[in-house]
Amino acid sequence: MTIERRNFLRGAAVAAGAAAFSGLAGRANADTSPNSDPAVPFHGAHQAGILTDRQNHGAFLAFDATASSKADLVDLMQTLTERARFLTAGGVPPQLGISAPPSDSGLLGPTVPPAGLAITVAVGASLFDDRFGLAGAKPSKLRPMDAFADDNLDRAICDGDLLVQVIAPDHDTVLHAIRDLTRHTRGGMQPRWRLDGFAGPPRPTGAPRNLLGFKDGIANPDVTDPALMNRLVWAGSGEPAWAKGGSYQVVRKIRMLVEFWDRVTISEQERMIGRRRDTGAPLSGSKETDTPDYADDPIGSTIPLDAHIRIANPRTKASDDSRILRRGYDYDAGLDSNGNLDMGLIFTCFQSDIDRQFVAVQKRLAGEPLVDYISPVGGGYFFALPGILNPHDWYARSLLS
C-alpha cells in the first residue's frame, strides 16, 4: 500500500517532466568527511526536514507535553528551538569546568559539526485539549490517527502531543541530537514512542529498494516548484492564521511480514505491486521510469486491477490532487515474540490536507492483496509547525503568543 504509492508519486513527477530522480541526498561526495557536511538552513518560512531530501537516517519521536501551564509550554518550545538551532548550526558546546557534568554527550567530538542535521517539530491533536487553552486553535483536519480497515493499531504507539523528526546522513548525528533534545526538556515533555529508520542506497541504480525488495520511489512531487508545494504540501485556506507555513504530517509504522513475503512467488509479488522486482519497471513497461499504461489495459491483463500502484494512483485528473510528499524510512526493530524479524516501513508524508490526500489514497487501498503482507501498527497525524523565521523566533510562537 505504501510502497507503490511512493512509486506512483515519484513516477508521476517524472512523467510530468519535473525534477527527475529524487534519491537519497546522502553525501555529495563520498570522499567528503561527515564532519564537513554542510548545515541545513534552520531559519525560513517553512521548517527544514520537510522539503529536505530524505537522509540516510531518520528518527521519529512522539512526546506528550508534561509542562503544567501554558507558560511552561512556551518555555519548552523555546528550549527546543534553542537546542535545534545550536545542533543544526554546530559549534563548541559550553565548557562548564567543575560546575556540572559536561554539557554535551561528546558523540560528535569536542566541536559539534552541523553534519547535515535537520530537526522538524510537529504538534498532535491532543495538545489542543483543555490543558493549555489551545482548543480553539487546532488545525481543522488534525485528530487522532484514523484506524483503517486493514490496520492493527497499538494505541500506545499512536499519536502524541508533539512529534520530533530528526534526520541526518549519519546515525550518530541523529542520536546525538536526540540525547541533547531530551536532556534539555526532561521536565517539559516525556517520550511516548520512538521509531528509528534508515534508507538504503540504490541497488544497483535508480530508486532505493524497500524491505520487500522492490524499488521504492522514483520521484516525489517537484519540491522546487513553489506553486505545486503550495497546492500539495503547505497548509492552505481553512486553517487558523497561526498555521501558515506549516504542513500536515502523517507517520505510520507499517510492519512488513517479510518471512511470509519471501515465501510468495515472484510473479505473485509483482502482480500485487504492479512492477517488476528486478528493474522496477511497471508491468506495462520496460524500465523504472516508464509510466504505467492503464488506458490500453482496461481489464488488468498486464497490470491487475487490484495491483498496488494501480489502486494507489488510477492516474486520473481527479486523483492528481491527492498526491503527497513522501519522506519514508525503513525500520529494523529486532524480533517479534515468535522470533520473526520485526521490520518494515516508517511511512511518512507531508500534505496540505490530510483528508484530501493521505486519507483519500488510503481508502482507495482498502483490501488490496498486499494487506496480507503488511500490518500498520502505530503512528499518528501531526501538524508540522510553521518555520522559524529568524534568530529570535521559536517553535509555535504564532500559536502560543
Next chain:
Amino acid sequence: MRPALPCCLLTATALLLSACGGSSHKAAATPATVQVSVTSCGVGWKPAAAGQQHIVLADTDSRPGEVRLVSPRTGAVFADVEPIGPATTANMDVNLAAGTYAFRCLMEDEAAVTGPSVTITGAAVDPAPGVIPVDQTDLIPATKAYQAYVSHALPGLARHVATLRHDIAAHDTATAKKDWLIAHQSYERLGAAYDAFGHLDGEINGLTSTSGFHGIESGLWHGQAVNQLSDEVDTLAANVDKLAGVFAKAQVDPLTISIRAHEISENALQFELTGRDDFGSHSELATVSANLDGTKTVLAIVAPLLASRTENLPVIDAQLAKAKALVDAQHHASGWTPLSGLTTREREDIDAAINQLCEDLAPVASILEPRRTS
C-alpha cells in the same frame, strides 16, 4: 548572543550551562602549550583575547597530577584536567571572560603550586563559570550531619521492624502488609543509595538476601504462610540493629554525601519507576516518596556548601516539591496506586518530574566532589 528569549527555563542544568548561543563560539586559532609541573606551572601561557581558548597542557613533571585554571584571587576553578600523566599532553578548552587567571598544578605528593597570573581583556559569550572547589574538610560537617540524621532515624526503623515482627508472630498477614510498608518506607527515607551502608543495604533491603525487606515482601504478597517468615524477619531485625551499631562508629567517606542527593533519585528512576524492585506489594510510588524525603534531607544538609556555588538551589527545591506532590497525589485512603494503575498521563508526569530532578541534581555531585585544595 544571549537572546531576548527566556531560554531553557525548564532545565536548571541548561540555566547553569548557559547553553544558548553556543554556536557563536569560535575556536581560537593559535593553541598555546602550557607546562604543568611543580617548577614551571603555567609557563608558556600567552592568553589571547577573551573567548574560546584552546590550550595544550604538557606535563613536564615526573609525577602525575591535576591541573586547573583558577582565579588566583578567589580560587574559583574555571577548567580542570584530572589526572594528567607525566610526559603526556592533554587539551584544555575553555571559554574565558575578561579577568585574571592562573594555572594551578597539584602534582602527586607535592603541595599545590600556582603559576603566574595572566590578565585577559575583551568580551566572551557564555564564558565558563568559576566554582570554588570543595575539599574533604569542607564536607566533614555535612557528612557528620548525614550520619546524625541516619543514626537518629535508625531507632524508628528498628521500632517499625519490631512491629512487623510482632505481626508475623501473630500470623496477621493483613496487618503485616501494612506495617511492612511503613517499615520499608522508613528505611528508604534514609537514602541508602549506592552502598552508603555497604553490604548491609543489600541484606536489609533484601535484594541480595531473602531475609530483607523485599524477601519478606515476596512472601507476604505471594501467599507464603506468614509463620514461615519468622526467621526472615528475625534476621532483618538483627541486621537493622547491626547497622545501628556499625553506622554510629563508621568513618563515612565524604564522597558519600557529595553524590547522595543525586544518586537517590537516580536509583528511584532506575529501580522503582521501572518496577524492577517490586516483589509483590506494588509500592514503588511509596518508595519513591520516601526517597524524595531522603533527597530533601540530604539537600538541606549540603545546602550551605551549595549556596555560594550555584544559583540553582531554588530551582532544585521547586522541582523536588513538584515531584513530591505528583507522587504523593497517588497515595489514597486505600493505599498507593501501583505503577500499572497510573494513567499514561500520570505516569508521564511522574517520570518527567523525576527525570528533571535527576538533571537538576547532577551538577550538585560535580560541585561537591571532594577535591584537593592545597
